[in-house]
Amino acid sequence: MTRFNAFNLVRHALTGNRNWTEQWPDAEPKAEYDVVIVGAGGHGLGCAYYLAKEHGITNVAVIDKGWLGGGNTGRNTTIIRSNYLYDESARLFDHSVDLWEGLSQELNYNVMYSRRGCMMLAHSVHDIQSFKRHIHANRLNGVDNRWLTPQEAKDYCPPLNISPDARYPVLGAALQERAGTARHDAVAWGYARGAAARGVDIIQNCPVTAIRRGPSGGVIGVETARGFIRAKKVAVSASGHNTMVMDTAGVRLPLESFPLQALVSEPVKPVFPCVVMSNTVHAYISQSDKGELVIGSGTDQYTSYSQRGGLPLIEHTVAAITEVFPIFNRMRMLRKWGGIVDVTPDRSAIISKTPVQGLYVNCGWGTGGFKATPGAAHTLAWTVAKDEPHPINAPFTLERFRTGRLIDEAAAAAVAH
């Protein structure tokens, strides 16, 4: 693996960039692995990376039905934050942010983690109560999050409309300065490169058609489009399609899959310095380094596996953006797209062992999985390697839906249930 640095960049430039080598090989499956990971998104590739790096397990394959990073890893709006209410979530997402901060150096791949701050807008008395609750809880959990007046919010994000006459006036905001964005594709590529360098096989365009269990009930491998692959352990991290994969092992997941849409504007010079989210009007926005405004929409009302959302939701999202930022009304939408997100009843993820010996699942990230990528990958790798959860992901069990020990951030945030 050629190290990435300015010296090598110049050296290769002088030879016409002809001598760069592939960042990861396109592997053919071997007959058997210690661990097979289904789904080559950021979470799955990261899991392979940490298995190899931190647990010395390198006989690992990451298998994807398409190209690595082609699912939600490459379709999200790249928001990273950790100002969650509950101790369990705050710990998991803050662990992630800790990892994000050193990820470029860790992977020797610039994932462009940009600490530009994330501001969540309050538009009603109810929002204020909810955000204050978050801020107090975050403070006592050691998570950065503070309250801004409308004027302070505007100073932080000049395009913001704080007119008291707005339909949903901005009454204040919660700001997490440590929050930000990252370059989503680079996360997948960086983990892929790092994992491959440690001996992990990345097998693309190879749909897993079934998880096979042995006579004792434990996992023995996966059936794929290229034949059966033996595996001592299987970890499933296939976002919108988790339910379908896990069904084949006889494990029903408490998930529903919805299309979630996002869009970008045409690129413009820097105009938007941070990330702004408004749950009340449903607007999520930042500006990419390329200059595009990156805007997140809500999930469609109906469950679907079609990566093709409807027009009305996009109209509402754009209306929400121009409501909060009226100067963008004449900007143009360049591109919009959809992804399939899997949602649990309490809108928190599952990183867990399953009733099947040797089978692990990482799912239910809903609309917020990107920010968790390093933390989810790191704790999933621990769980797989040790066959027991890391203390950070221990509460995120599959069991909790049976026991009722939920981690309901959405209910707490009073996002429309």
Place this chain on the structure above:
Amino acid sequence: MSRFRVPGRGRVNPDRPVTFRFDGRPVQGCEGDTVASALLANGIHLMGRSFKYHRPRGAVAAGSEEPNALINTRRGPGRAEPNTRATMQEIWPGLEARPQNCWPRLSFDLGAVNDRAYMLFSAGFYYKTFMWPRSFWDKLYEPVIRAAAGLGVSPSEEDPDTYASRYLHTDVLVVGAGPAGLAAARTAAEAGLRVVLVDEHAEAGGTLLSEPQARIAGLPAWDWLTAELAALKALGVRVMTRTTAIGYYHQNMIGLCQRLTDHLAELPADTPRERMWRLRAARVVLAQGALEKPLVFDGNDRPGVMLAGAAQTYLHRFGVRVGDRPVILTSHDSAWHAAFDLQDAGAKVAAIVDTRAAPPAALAGEAQARGIRVLAGFTATATSGRLRVRSVRVHPVSAGTVGAGEEIACDCLLMSGGWTPSLHLFSHTKGSLAWDEDRTTFLPADTPEDCVIAGAGRGLWGIAATLADGAEKGAEVAASLGRGASAPALPVEGDRTGSGTSHTELATDRSPSRARAFVDFQNDVTAKDLRLAVREGMRSIEHVKRYTTNGMATDQGKMSNINGLNIAADALGRAQPKVGLTTFRPPYTPTSFGAFAGYHRGGHFEVTRRTAIDPLAEAAGAVFEPVGQWRRARYFPRPGEDMDTAVARECRATRTAIGMFDASTLGKIEVVGPDAVEFMNRMYTNPWTKLQPGRCRYGLLLGDDGFIRDDGVIGRLAHDRFHVTTTTGGAARVLNMMEDYLQTEWPELDVWLTSTTEQWSTIALNGPRVAELLRPLVEGVTLTEEAFPHMSVAECTVAGMPARLFRVSFTGETGFEVNVPAPMGPALWQRLAEAGAPLGLTPYGTEAMHVMRAEKGYIIVGQDTDGTVTPADAGLTWAVGKAKPDFVGKRGLARPDLTAPGRRQLVGLLTEDGTTLLEEGAQIVLDPAQPVPMKMVGHVTSAYRSEAAGRPIALALVEGGHGRMGETVHIPMPDRTIAATITGCVFHDPENTRLKLAAPGGDA
């Protein structure tokens, strides 16, 4: 007349000159020009700078696929937009067009220093550096990168224009008004179908506008076009120009964006700038034609290097000769006609350079007849010229070997790499594409939608073929809708059919790693970038795209995708269909946010629901707050009062006399039918069977997880009729949930659900003197404790108005809620105010309501509960019917964690100093001395100053709270820690003595 305008050519009006400004200078064009055509008429090719290297660029196309000629357009304050295509923007007197992404000026741009260091800025270079030291990314690298990136400048003022939205249903939508689209529309319309025909350009005609030499059905092409449009009009076809089909959605819904004013000098009054149509069509005909491919060779991006088809459009549609001394560089027959037509229009064509060894003899003969030099079997390896192409270097290629080069001087270089069907909309349908080896392009295969492709979109070439195909597809569509139709054959003379070959990069004698052969012009992606990406392991076209940004420019890959694919496939050593195209995403061309938002701006962003009584509250000077979509009166300040003072006064009046409250926003659902009681038993936790008509009960609604979702007082009006009230914010959600259960789980129940929220005005009257007020006004009910006890409901009249009268209280005082038909609300409010004035009646708002209900420990769902609270947690176990066989949430409630010890339970909190008001949302700990992260055991849900309690009060959810009565807990604030004692939730009149109705004649 501008120097490059060709008299007698084009559809612009030379008698109507139009002056606009470009780059600070006045430029004259003609009515009908675009910015690009007007600039070209004046010999100006330099129109923009590229994204990364800031290379000088000119228009390479003549339509919406233009990647280079992007300008900032401006029309006075607030009306400015970046990244406008000069090739689509029509000119009008006074238009201000400014170049972008250059400093200090377009012709001398310091950013072009990047171009010198291009080897460093190879594909993905930023992933490989800028990592040390770590802190420099936020502080230095990223700001510099961001400032260098971006194209134009965002608007900075609020947009004064309006935007409209419309729905439209039709039998057939035809997208594209070229020959195929026109013929399809005509055939379908003649079969009696309703047809909508849209085109993104200012006028219909498509290719016909660039091919006036053809004759159709005996008429010159343009005369035929005029007659055809008149015929379509007569048939009732709706022809919409300047209208782009932006996206193709499920079940044949197409989004159309119609641009109404950007081309006008004077903005008409009351006309929106753009209108978004949501059109639903039984059938769709996609006749979007084909896009010409650039050729990929070193220096293919200089101003003056242009698509040959674009040159034809400029000549024939706009009467502009794009140069005096063109060189044609082509691998396709079509570009030869550009040479001929330009020569005929007074240019001196320096050479036709065809990469094919043996182009058609007929074309060669025609060139010879005109005295044009032909170089067949040649390649181009370089161009020269800084702000405008000056020469091109060409070489013979024989058996793959590039021979000696020759420099040919030129002032424009017209290239054609053949044509690609425009299948963007087809791709939106998730339609599959099939590789056609003969035409070396993708053609449409299957789609889940009811749509067909006609004309060049299917790889057909020439007016005759596309006309015939359009007519055939029109007939096919008509037949599929049960209409007979005939597809008339139209004879075409002067048609220009043709064929060509396809290339990756053109052959060169130079090191390919040094060649700067552009594929994505705007994003400065070169062929070697694509090859580098493949070398680095990017095997998927999606990876190549994302790594190099090829196809991600504002032309949405219209110019770059196919060349990018061909080069990537070549580098991978795989056939194109194995590599595949990236997915085309909506919108087809970049579309204003305003058009999507439509009417939903400002006050219309979302409806503001106001009660019938709202105007009276406003007149009384109420301060409002938003609650969901509603606005509610929060308090009614008197002069000099702040919120606390006003609220204290409103509470005092209610507790000592009468308070009047507009409760109309409460959700109301009428549950009716033979199975109404069974339905209620299943939905709500409470038992309903024994509730007698005329009585009310507090109802509690759970989710299937067992947590509280909503609550409200429910009155039984008859055996088969319930009047259900919900929270203000929960009304729609509760009705949805009820309908969901009724329709999917219990379809056997005979029950109707009707939202009646807006049918009733609801006025709550509370206080010790309320009976005095109501007795004279109510007829049909005797207002005594015996005849109409607490939790009763009756239909009666109040002040002569038909009413549903509830005896309920959310304040702890004797209470009534009067429901009258909504429009009567204001009259009743005024009548009550007058009658109550002598009794001390005072209107109160939501804030006083919150205080008084908290004093009584009544919960507000969503404030004191948050979706994680069970009835037991909230102290509402009494509201759960133990004997009921089932209700929504019963199974969820049985889960072990929902009954485990240590759950957060609702309690009262009193600060130990007796004066400090807690903050809602503040967290509670047992040990204030512990380090961060602290173990939190709960939070404050409600906190108010209470006159009735004589001190601030609070409600809180605390772990095991019901078992901690009297214990001290701590609330750590940023500046101090507050100690508080856990109490019960009721701070006022725990015995409920004040709910009683004073006896008639009694003294309150």
